[in-house]
Amino acid sequence: MDNTVLRNHALKIRQKIVKMVFNAQSGHPGGSLGAADILTVLYFDEMDINEENLKTTKRDRFVLSKGHTSPALYAVLDEKGLLNEDLSTFRQLNSNLQGHPNMNEVPGVDMSTGSLGQGVSAAVGMAIANKLDELPYRVYALVGDGESEEGIVWEAMMAAAHYNLDNFCVIFDQNGLQIDGNVQDVIGPLPLKEKAEAFGLHTVECDGNDYDSLKAAFKEARETTGQPTAIIAHTVKGKGVSFMENNYAWHGSAPNAEQFEQAMKDLKEEG
Amino acid sequence: MAQETRNAYGQELAKLICARKDIVVLDADLTKSTKTAEAKKACPERHFNAGIAEANMMGMAAGLAASGKTVFASSFAVFAAGRAFEIIRNSICYPNLNVKVCATHAGLSVGEDGASHQSIEDVSIMRSLPNMSVFVPCDQYETKAVIDYIADIKGPCYVRLGRGKVEDVFDENTVFDFTKVRVLKKGTDVVLFAMGLMVQEALKAAEELEKDSISCSVINVSCVKPLDKEGVLEALRNHKKAFCLEEHNVIGGLFSAVAETAVQEPGTPVFPIGVEDTFGESGKAKDVLKKYGICAEHIVEVVKSK
Numbered sequence: 001m002d003n004t005v006l007r008n009h010a011l012k013i014r015q016k017i018v019k020m021v022f023n024a025q026s027g028h029p030g031g032s033l034g035a036a037d038i039l040t041v042l043y044f045d046e047m048d049i050n051e052e053n054l055k056t057t058k059r060d061r062f063v064l065s066k067g068h069t070s071p072a073l074y075a076v077l078d079e080k081g082l083l084n085e086d087l088s089t090f091r092q093l094n095s096n097l098q099g100h101p102n103m104n105e106v107p108g109v110d111m112s113t114g115s116l117g118q119g120v121s122a123a124v125g126m127a128i129a130n131k132l133d134e135l136p137y138r139v140y141a142l143v144g145d146g147e148s149e150e151g152i153v154w155e156a157m158m159a160a161a162h163y164n165l166d167n168f169c170v171i172f173d174q175n176g177l178q179i180d181g182n183v184q185d186v187i188g189p190l191p192l193k194e195k196a197e198a199f200g201l202h203t204v205e206c207d208g209n210d211y212d213s214l215k216a217a218f219k220e221a222r223e224t225t226g227q228p229t230a231i232i233a234h235t236v237k238g239k240g241v242s243f244m245e246n247n248y249a250w251h252g253s254a255p256n257a258e259q260f261e262q263a264m265k266d267l268k269e270e271g
Numbered sequence: 272m273a274q275e276t277r278n279a280y281g282q283e284l285a286k287l288i289c290a291r292k293d294i295v296v297l298d299a300d301l302t303k304s305t306k307t308a309e310a311k312k313a314c315p316e317r318h319f320n321a322g323i324a325e326a327n328m329m330g331m332a333a334g335l336a337a338s339g340k341t342v343f344a345s346s347f348a349v350f351a352a353g354r355a356f357e358i359i360r361n362s363i364c365y366p367n368l369n370v371k372v373c374a375t376h377a378g379l380s381v382g383e384d385g386a387s388h389q390s391i392e393d394v395s396i397m398r399s400l401p402n403m404s405v406f407v408p409c410d411q412y413e414t415k416a417v418i419d420y421i422a423d424i425k426g427p428c429y430v431r432l433g434r435g436k437v438e439d440v441f442d443e444n445t446v447f448d449f450t451k452v453r454v455l456k457k458g459t460d461v462v463l464f465a466m467g468l469m470v471q472e473a474l475k476a477a478e479e480l481e482k483d484s485i486s487c488s489v490i491n492v493s494c495v496k497p498l499d500k501e502g503v504l505e506a507l508r509n510h511k512k513a514f515c516l517e518e519h520n521v522i523g524g525l526f527s528a529v530a531e532t533a534v535q536e537p538g539t540p541v542f543p544i545g546v547e548d549t550f551g552e553s554g555k556a557k558d559v560l561k562k563y564g565i566c567a568e569h570i571v572e573v574v575k576s577k
Contacts, residue, residue: 057337057338102366103337111337111362112362115360118361121330122333122362124330124334128319129295129340132317152330155321155324155326156330159321
């Protein structure tokens with residue numbers, strides 16, 4: 001898909017993200033905005049997913065292991081026309097759009113996530129199932145760099161490599177920030193590429209906010225046989241909203257009315 | 272005859288994995304101990320070793336179940352219910368996925384390995400999870416029937432299995448109904464609710480107590496959740512006292528499950544006989560069980576004292 005079209009989708013996705021978090025006065029805008037381009041390329045360019053195959057497992061699947069960035073997932077499903085929910089109910093009582101995604105309530109949410117590290121492990125299980133059933137579909141999992149501090153992430157990497165899951169692609173969203181600050185100041189999960197390589201994965205680094213770079217990385221992952229691929233996607237947390245960019249304070253806080261206006265202005269100007 | 276419930280599990284699972292293509296078995300480097308090695312031998316392509324990584328084993332189980340598989344995941348009870356608890360909670364029970372956690376080496380009867388490996392809290396932990404069903408079979412025949420039963424129901428299940436040999440209570444012709452508690456012996460004075468290896472001890476104790484003119488009913492509670500509340504209440508109404516027998520902490524297990532129901536029938540006091548909120552220790556299983564009161568002699572003593 002043409003980069004201009006992708007950029008346009010991503011811009012709308014970012015607007016939806018900011019609106020959802022503003023409406024709810026709760027949620028995680030920083031990581032959602034940072035990962036918006038990754039999800040845009042996955043859902044509009046890379047993955048086999050559409051209205052017909054949505055409710056089946058006979059399609060590519062995506063596990064948002066960093067479940068707190070659910071606004072990005074809901075927004076991309078909505079932008080793709082696959083979501084039958086009102087985005088303004090996000091995080092409200094009786095809504096299917098839970099703070100962290102629930103697979104039983106929203107078709108297109110491929111795994112219930114939120115407790116960090118677990119989604120990537122489930123995604124490995126899905127990739128094993130596809131191999132067992134000889135299905136050609138791929139499984140993608142998005143993991144935060146902060147999330148990679150969870151030990152289960154590496155247990156899952158070990159298993160993915162051991163079972164030669166070349167239908168599995170983990171994307172490390174390396175924005176360098178987590179709730180308590182810079183990831184290296186908190187505990188130091190980096191470097192991810194060398195770690196993933198040591199665990200037996202093929203690795204690619206890319207600019208996670210650049211369409212050509214993302215497309216090339218996904219292509220390389222798709223063409224890699226005999227082993228899973230880890231894409232280390234360098235992203236800017238809060239991307240697109242000037243005052244949120246690279247500021248860990250926006251990991252899990254909602255903008256006020258004035259900030260919301262500024263954010264929407266930023267997102268118009270970028271387009 | 273005497274047989275380990277884990278052995279019965281291994282045999283039944285080996286049959287099931289051949290009969291049903293939707294079944295996938297996971298283990299965490301304990302295939303010879305949990306007996307899933309039998310299933311691996313029968314169908315190696317659908318048996319996966321997660322290595323010593325119980326958390327990831329449960330996560331993978333969730334992913335396989337989300338792909339339509341019926342997954343049996345095994346480890347020792349301490350690691351399955353304990354270490355992997357939060358993965359079972361968030362990735363299996365919350366999405367209500369079809370994963371059967373079959374945990375072996377539960378309770379003090381682990382013996383020599385000691386307290387670190389003697390799970391006394393697994394039923395309590397697993398029982399508190401929404402969507403989870405909890406089974407504690409008492410012998411080889413009941414174990415096989417439980418495994419067949421859970422393979423056919425949708426949703427997460429926990430099965431508590433033991434390491435050591437236990438005497439048969441049933442035989443190959445027994446028909447099981449896991450929606451009901453099962454009266455094994457009818458008496459008039461006291462009722463002994465038991466799960467797991469305490470069922471055999473309850474039957475022995477009941478015989479002893481008859482000699483002292485205390486007439487006991489013995490009820491096998493192999494499905495601790497969902498509990499057959501009507502069956503429990505009926506038993507309470509028909510007896511003067513009730514005792515709950517378990518190779519488990521007296522907090523959160525069978526005693527708690529029965530007591531939660533028994534408050535509706537306050538005329539009948541309910542007493543616990545189990546591990547008294549303490550860790551176990553190394554020793555021969557038989558000796559450890561005796562020391563911590565998981566035996567017929569202790570049951571007799573407690574029943575007489577109340």
